[in-house]
Amino acid sequence: MAPEITGRTRPTKRKKHARTQKRKRDNVDVEKLEEAVRELDTKASYTSFSDLPLSAPTAEGLKSAHFSSLTDIQAKAIPLALKGSDILGAAKTGSGKTLAFLIPVLENLYRAQCIGPDAGLGAIIISPTRELAIQIFEVLRKIGGKGHLFAAGLIIGGKGLREERDALARMNIVVCTPGRILQHLSQTSSFNVDNLRMLVLDEADRIMDMGFKKDVDAIIEYLPPDRQTLLFSATQTKRVSDLSRLALKEPEYISVHEAASTATPKTLQQNYTITPLPEKLDTLWSFLQSSKKSKILVFLSSGKQVRFVYESFRHMQPGIPLLHLHGRQKQTARLEITQKFSQAKYSCLFATDVVARGLDFPAVDWVIQVDCPEDADTYIHRVGRTARYEKAGRAVLFLDPNEEEGMLRRLEQKRVPIERINVRSKKQSSIKNQLQSMCFKDPSLKYLGQKAFASYVRSLHIQKDKDVFKLDGYPLEEFAASLGLPGAPRIKFLKADAEEVKRRKNAPRAEMALVESEDDTDEDGEEKGKGKNGVVRTKYDRMFERQNQDILADHYAKMLHHGDERDKVDLNKLDGEQVGDDDLFDVKRRIPAGEALSSDDDEEEGDATSLNGAAAAPGELGPKSITVPGATMPLILDSKRREKLLKSKAKLLKHVGGKGSKLVFDDDGNAHQIYELEDEADFRARGAADEQRKRFLREEEERVREADERDKVVAKEKRRDKREKRKEREREEVDGEVGGAEEDEGEQNLMANFAADAESGDEEEEAEPEPKRQKKWFQKDVKAEEEEEREIGTLDELEAEAQRLLG
Numbered sequence: 001m002a003p004e005i006t007g008r009t010r011p012t013k014r015k016k017h018a019r020t021q022k023r024k025r026d027n028v029d030v031e032k033l034e035e036a037v038r039e040l041d042t043k044a045s046y047t048s049f050s051d052l053p054l055s056a057p058t059a060e061g062l063k064s065a066h067f068s069s070l071t072d073i074q075a076k077a078i079p080l081a082l083k084g085s086d087i088l089g090a091a092k093t094g095s096g097k098t099l100a101f102l103i104p105v106l107e108n109l110y111r112a113q114c115i116g117p118d119a120g121l122g123a124i125i126i127s128p129t130r131e132l133a134i135q136i137f138e139v140l141r142k143i144g145g146k147g148h149l150f151a152a153g154l155i156i157g158g159k160g161l162r163e164e165r166d167a168l169a170r171m172n173i174v175v176c177t178p179g180r181i182l183q184h185l186s187q188t189s190s191f192n193v194d195n196l197r198m199l200v201l202d203e204a205d206r207i208m209d210m211g212f213k214k215d216v217d218a219i220i221e222y223l224p225p226d227r228q229t230l231l232f233s234a235t236q237t238k239r240v241s242d243l244s245r246l247a248l249k250e251p252e253y254i255s256v257h258e259a260a261s262t263a264t265p266k267t268l269q270q271n272y273t274i275t276p277l278p279e280k281l282d283t284l285w286s287f288l289q290s291s292k293k294s295k296i297l298v299f300l301s302s303g304k305q306v307r308f309v310y311e312s313f314r315h316m317q318p319g320i321p322l323l324h325l326h327g328r329q330k331q332t333a334r335l336e337i338t339q340k341f342s343q344a345k346y347s348c349l350f351a352t353d354v355v356a357r358g359l360d361f362p363a364v365d366w367v368i369q370v371d372c373p374e375d376a377d378t379y380i381h382r383v384g385r386t387a388r389y390e391k392a393g394r395a396v397l398f399l400d401p402n403e404e405e406g407m408l409r410r411l412e413q414k415r416v417p418i419e420r421i422n423v424r425s426k427k428q429s430s431i432k433n434q435l436q437s438m439c440f441k442d443p444s445l446k447y448l449g450q451k452a453f454a455s456y457v458r459s460l461h462i463q464k465d466k467d468v469f470k471l472d473g474y475p476l477e478e479f480a481a482s483l484g485l486p487g488a489p490r491i492k493f494l495k496a497d498a499e500e501v502k503r504r505k506n507a508p509r510a511e512m513a514l515v516e517s518e519d520d521t522d523e524d525g526e527e528k529g530k531g532k533n534g535v536v537r538t539k540y541d542r543m544f545e546r547q548n549q550d551i552l553a554d555h556y557a558k559m560l561h562h563g564d565e566r567d568k569v570d571l572n573k574l575d576g577e578q579v580g581d582d583d584l585f586d587v588k589r590r591i592p593a594g595e596a597l598s599s600d601d602d603e604e605e606g607d608a609t610s611l612n613g614a615a616a617a618p619g620e621l622g623p624k625s626i627t628v629p630g631a632t633m634p635l636i637l638d639s640k641r642r643e644k645l646l647k648s649k650a651k652l653l654k655h656v657g658g659k660g661s662k663l664v665f666d667d668d669g670n671a672h673q674i675y676e677l678e679d680e681a682d683f684r685a686r687g688a689a690d691e692q693r694k695r696f697l698r699e700e701e702e703r704v705r706e707a708d709e710r711d712k713v714v715a716k717e718k719r720r721d722k723r724e725k726r727k728e729r730e731r732e733e734v735d736g737e738v739g740g741a742e743e744d745e746g747e748q749n750l751m752a753n754f755a756a757d758a759e760s761g762d763e764e765e766e767a768e769p770e771p772k773r774q775k776k777w778f779q780k781d782v783k784a785e786e787e788e789e790r791e792i793g794t795l796d797e798l799e800a801e802a803q804r805l806l807g
């Protein structure tokens, strides 16, 4: 086989001739093989590869890779697969499932002579992650690379579409991720899958899961129904829905560990320790301190957690090389890290579930699960990164007391043997103070901590297994403090339906396989503002995702630096609102009093100043400041909302620092306080106090009498107007009745009633409320009417009237 990723040089004439000769030999071989496969007894127990009817190139490849004896899954699956059966294969982690499907792929295509560019695509092998696809491709190359003439390739994104498209046209075997192969199936018209014979899904349960559901269903639509399908996973089930979705034909279910007492390798020692959430990092740090000569894989729930733990631990120099891996890293970085960890003797890799499945890191001593896995299947895959193929390994799960009962129940249901261990208190050290001081000194670390906190809490929120993850039960304030944060950032939870929760739950892992969309968009310049699942990301999100894997981008660091300085200024010089720790993205622009140019008293037209206090050119865009009379500091107009707010006099009073005072203006327009104390000398000059009082009363009586007469005249005029209007109305009604239509009768009667009502209440003030008038209409209270008709004129009359009523 001549596997290739992309772009293969055209074979020379000599090579072509050699190939033709080889094919002739192979034809003879193929006939013999076909017969041997037909006679193969699938019930027999085979122990060695040499027991199986395999082609010479495959046998040679296996030999050179030092594979001689069959593992259980290989012994059961390969004979059936050679005979063309569809297979659902389940076997523990590290038990050799990769060869269990790769050998049948090579052999079945070989016997069908599906070889060379003209033969077309014979097999598609789908993996949920790029790393796993690469690993599968490497194994394929190892066993088939020397003797076979197949053209094989990797289609996982990260390369230009056109480059992959050209290579695809010549391929016989493709190892791919779901998103990328679907992209080719739907966009590459020359991509012909009519000759496809085999479809393989590694980590099939994962690929059939919600995160890939749509892609897989769409891929199946493109493929010919007459094909062989092989599904493998350590947690494979015979879910009927999967069988029908993939149109499997009488599939053979091979589960080599179903009868076993445990679902995990026997050579794996599994423990859990009760570690309250706020102590997790202390325990992890203490563990690393006591295991420096080990290869350790640490699982955390999100990329943000990974970044924070990696960055903070790195600064504390733990004495063991640290690495970190998550789905948001660039492909090249991810590959480099995977290789480094594979080759390392002692190292600690902080990772998300991106490496939970399938990856075959050699000689991992410990798998530490700092964050509880979402379910027992994920647990099984995570711990399966150690104790592979009969080697020993250890796994420790950190459980918050809140998670203990639920998670242990789930593990028991899946036949996972796990025992409790306690952390030796002597060995346990606290890094809380160190983290706090690091976060205090380094805003970028604090920012990462806040993001890590938020992503962890959100991940708890969207966990579907509420028996295990009860958000209310976690001590979140203490957890924030344990990350070195001065307080727990506020988290917004988006409402999500069950499907959405599932999709998000799957997102971190789905991202791995679909990450080409992210990388491609970088290269092709498409959809730059969008992340996976169409979520819009800000410039700063992107900065963190791409440029700040290790050290923050300059621009962002500057922003943080400035933000920090502003905080200091605020605290030192302003007594206004402070920027709280929750104000993660809230950059408030303020300047200290005295630095801004003050304007004239006109509060609406403050001089334009730049942030550092220098005057801005006319028309220049920038924040304006205004100085409010009496205010302790100039106020910055840096947004329309703020400007509007500041222009409100009532609001401004807040800044002036006192309450408003009411003034009255005299005829000359001079302002006076409402209560002004007169000068005593002036008062005495006007005569004796008693005299003045009497004079004042007389003047006031006169004033009231005049006002009273004016009011009386106005009231009479109103009554006359009213009477005239009523008569006018009555005249109209009479006219209407004479020539009126019958259908208006009711209405006219009603109107007449109201007219009568109006008449009876004639002497009342026009503004008298109607119900009262109506009441009178029915009550016919004559005495009251008479009383009301009595006209009350002057103040004296009013007083006399009051006396009469009282007495």
Ligand SMILES: Nc1ncnc2c1ncn2[C@@H]1O[C@H](COP(=O)(O)OP(=O)(O)OP(=O)(O)O)[C@@H](O)[C@H]1O
Pocket: 066, 067, 068, 069, 070, 071, 074, 091, 092, 093, 094, 095, 096, 097, 098, 099, 233, 234, 357, 358, 359, 360, 384, 388, 389
């Ligand atoms: N027949 C064999 N003889 C010796 N070693 C083998 C054999 N088959 C597989 N191995 C080795 O066992 C290890 C695990 O194999 P593989 O990665 O295929 O496991 P797996 O069952 O796919 O695990 P996982 O479920 O984690 O994906 C590999 O290092 C592989 O080289």
